[in-house]
Amino acid sequence: MLDDIFREKRGFKLVCGAGNEDLDEIEKLVYIYSLAGCNFFDVCAKKEVVLAAKSGLKRAGIEKDRYLCVSVGISGDPHITKAKIDPNKCIKCASCLNICPHGAIDSEINVIKQRCLGCCQCEKICPKGAITMESQIREYKDFLPELINLGIDAIEFHAISTDENDVDEKWAQLNEMFDGMLIISLDRSELGDKRLVERVKRLIRDRKPYTTVIQADGIAMSGNNDEYGTTLQAVATAQMFQNAKLPCYIMISGGTNTKTMELAALCSIDANCLAVGSYARKIIKEYLEKDNLFDDKNATDNAVKIAKSLVNGAIEKMSGKKLIGTMV
Numbered sequence: 001m002l003d004d005i006f007r008e009k010r011g012f013k014l015v016c017g018a019g020n021e022d023l024d025e026i027e028k029l030v031y032i033y034s035l036a037g038c039n040f041f042d043v044c045a046k047k048e049v050v051l052a053a054k055s056g057l058k059r060a061g062i063e064k065d066r067y068l069c070v071s072v073g074i075s076g077d078p079h080i081t082k083a084k085i086d087p088n089k090c091i092k093c094a095s096c097l098n099i100c101p102h103g104a105i106d107s108e109i110n111v112i113k114q115r116c117l118g119c120c121q122c123e124k125i126c127p128k129g130a131i132t133m134e135s136q137i138r139e140y141k142d143f144l145p146e147l148i149n150l151g152i153d154a155i156e157f158h159a160i161s162t163d164e165n166d167v168d169e170k171w172a173q174l175n176e177m178f179d180g181m182l183i184i185s186l187d188r189s190e191l192g193d194k195r196l197v198e199r200v201k202r203l204i205r206d207r208k209p210y211t212t213v214i215q216a217d218g219i220a221m222s223g224n225n226d227e228y229g230t231t232l233q234a235v236a237t238a239q240m241f242q243n244a245k246l247p248c249y250i251m252i253s254g255g256t257n258t259k260t261m262e263l264a265a266l267c268s269i270d271a272n273c274l275a276v277g278s279y280a281r282k283i284i285k286e287y288l289e290k291d292n293l294f295d296d297k298n299a300t301d302n303a304v305k306i307a308k309s310l311v312n313g314a315i316e317k318m319s320g321k322k323l324i325g326t327m328v
């Protein structure tokens with residue numbers, strides 16, 4: 001059961017990206033990381049993406065103890081946006097193309113929507129202000145029932161907003177539709193510590209203990225490099241929620257990498273799960289680009305070896321147990 005991986009402090013969530021609709025990449029990511037011992041996969045809330053993730057699990061041949069989650073946002077949530085380029089302002093300098101970490105801008109300076117994760121790096125670098133971020137928010141009732149029927153194990157709610165009414169309303173909809181594990185993703189970008197803790201207390205009031213996970217987010221999509229700096233915010237957010245002693249599991253996410261659990265241990269954080277996105281994708285990027293990855297045993301073995309060192313390293317630090325061989 002999904003609950004076991006949190007209770008036993010061996011949760012490792014691969015963040016494929018709330019806006020990532022690159023089906024080929026998602027199938028390969030899930031395939032490699034499932035073989036590497038990752039037990040939790042967070043994907044975009046679209047039917048074809050969930051099916052691609054399930055196909056990755058099937059190819060790996062390890063579906064037991066592997067769980068799927070979809071991410072949903074609310075208005076203002078930076079995770080559920082995609083870049084849009086205004087051709088009238090663009091001078092084709094290619095700065096956006098060169099900085100995009102996901103190959104989501106083509107040589108004609110068009111956004112490849114399926115690949116865009118909404119990281120905003122192109123928007124920040126554009127010298128002409130030609131790039132804006134467009135919200136991709138949809139009504140939950142229009143897509144969640146179908147995904148729940150397909151078989152998902154958790155829903156992640158990006159509660160990154162100052163609008164308490166909107167948060168409460170969307171949360172009530174999720175509780176109505178889904179009786180499994182819910183994850184509340186929160187960071188400190190909009191609210192201070194006190195309001196964040198109060199918000200969670202209010203949201204979990206009618207839920208059974210430990211049916212909710214608090215995703216303590218740092219700086220989303222910032223973990224490309226293996227540095228302490230990018231992970232610091234996530235650990236600080238986790239510490240704040242740990243001190244609040246809420247009946248929830250704690251997951252650390254946002255700017256995470258191999259340094260995260262080390263820093264968390266130094267700060268005496270008792271986390272139940274680590275979520276890694278940008279860094280996890282980056283370290284196996286060359287294998288994700290291989291057309292014949294599923295038929296290439298050597299490439300698969302190499303990619304799994306790299307991924308396994310990230311997954312096992314994190315779980316060992318979190319659980320305090322040495323892992324031997326592949327976790328199945």
Ligand code: SF4
Nearest residue numbers: 090091093094096126
């Ligand atoms: S950075 Fe801005 S101006 Fe330069 S190519 Fe991209 S959209 Fe155009």
Ligand code: SF4
Nearest residue numbers: 100116117119120122
């Ligand atoms: S830099 Fe980020 S926001 Fe811009 S196109 Fe690439 S993935 Fe999308």
